[in-house]
Each structure stands twice: as structure tokens, then as C-alpha cells.
Amino acid sequence: MPQQRLIRLSTRCARASELVLGACLLGLACGPALAQRAAPPPAMTTQDLSALFDAQVPREMKKAGVAGSAIVVVKDGRVLLARGYGYADVEHRTPVSPSNTLFRIASISKVVTYTTVMQLVQQGRIDLGADVARYLDFPIPATFAEPITMRNLMSHTAGFEETVQGRWVKSQG
Numbered sequence: 214m215p216q217q218r219l220i221r222l223s224t225r226c227a228r229a230s231e232l233v234l235g236a237c238l239l240g241l242a243c244g245p246a247l248a249q250r251a252a253p254p255p256a257m258t259t260q261d262l263s264a265l266f267d268a269q270v271p272r273e274m275k276k277a278g279v280a281g282s283a284i285v286v287v288k289d290g291r292v293l294l295a296r297g298y299g300y301a302d303v304e305h306r307t308p309v310s311p312s313n314t315l316f317r318i319a320s321i322s323k324v325v326t327y328t329t330v331m332q333l334v335q336q337g338r339i340d341l342g343a344d345v346a347r348y349l350d351f352p353i354p355a356t357f358a359e360p361i362t363m364r365n366l367m368s369h370t371a372g373f374e375e376t377v378q379g380r381w382v383k384s385q386g
Contacts (some may be wrong), residue, residue, distance in 0.1 A: 260370045262286055262294040281309040283316065327367055339363060 256359065257265075266284050268378030274282060281299035285292060333339040344360030346353055357372055365371040 229348060237347075258291075259293055263296070266298075268296070270296075274299055281314065283309050283311040283314055285311055330363060330367065 270282060270284060274280075274291050279299065280303050281297070281301050283297045284294065286294040286298075297311045297312040297314060299309055301307045301309045301314040330339060333342060341364040345363055345366065346360065348363075360373045
């Protein structure tokens with residue numbers, strides 16, 4: 214009797230093992246194939262860039278009420294496309310020239326500055342958590358309990374206050 218019981222148990226275990234193995238194989242067969250590295254997309258040509266920007270920029274300018282803009286695409290230090298759209302001077306119908314028309318860049322300078330800072334961080338030349346005084350060639354007064362870091366400056370949390378009265382903000386009183 215004990216031998217028959219062992220045979221039944223081993224038969225059950227074998228069947229259970231077969232079911233588990235079958236389920237695993239089925240899962241592998243139905244699962245996603247191993248990822249293949251796709252070939253990188255071909256680089257955009259100057260003609261591709263022209264077609265893209267010529268189709269999009271005028272339409273977006275019209276929607277936003279923008280009189281003129283300039284686009285310059287640079288890759289590896291080489292200008293791939295330089296194109297002006299609209300007018301630098303609407304009244305005199307002077308077209309935008311990507312090499313000669315000046316624009317106010319306003320807050321875009323932050324993006325350029327932050328990109329440059331992060332490149333310097335990658336190179337190990339700037340530490341976002343270090344006191345900014347170490348990067349200056351002049352002393353700054355220690356007016357705060359903690360040193361001011363590049364991270365503070367970039368996130369506008371350095372603690373500087375700017376009070377403007379009479380120009381855009383009504384004077385108090």
C-alpha cells in the first residue's frame with residue numbers, strides 16, 4: 214500500500230510539474246520577443262528640415278500673432294538650416310534675416326544658461342550643491358546662514374528679494 218501511495222504521489226507531482234512547465238513554455242511563447250535594436254532613423258537632411266519648418270512655422274506664427282521669427286539648426290558645430298519667417302519690421306515689410314535680425318530673447322536665456330551649467334556639471338567642473346563663492350573671482354558677503362549654491366540660483370531659491378515700485382507695481386501707500 215505505501216508503494217502505491219508513493220507512485221500516486223509521484224504521478225501527481227509529475228503531472229503538476231508538467232502543467233507548470235507547460236504554462237511556463239506557453240508564457241514564453243506568447244510573451245514579447247526579445248527586443249531587437251532598431252536601426253537608428255536616418256539623419257534629417259537640410260531639405261527635410263526646410264520642409265518641416267516651412268510647413269509649421271508660418272502656421273504657428275499666424276495662430277500666435279507673431280510677426281517674425283528665425284530658426285537656426287546647428288549640429289556638431291555646423292549650420293544645417295538658417296531661415297527667417299515673417300517680418301522684422303511689419304510697417305516697412307522688412308523680412309526677417311536669421312543672420313541680421315535681432316530679437317529679445319527674454320527668458321530663453323535661462324534655458325541656454327541652465328544647459329551650459331548642466332554640461333559643466335557633466336564635465337565635473339561645477340557642483341550644484343557647492344557654495345557659488347568658490348566659482349567667483351571676487352568675494353561676496355556671507356549674508357545668509359547657509360551658502361548659496363548653484364542649485365539655489367537655478368531654482369530661484371537663493372533668497373534674493375527684488376522690490377520694484379513705480380514701474381510695473383503700484384507703490385505701497
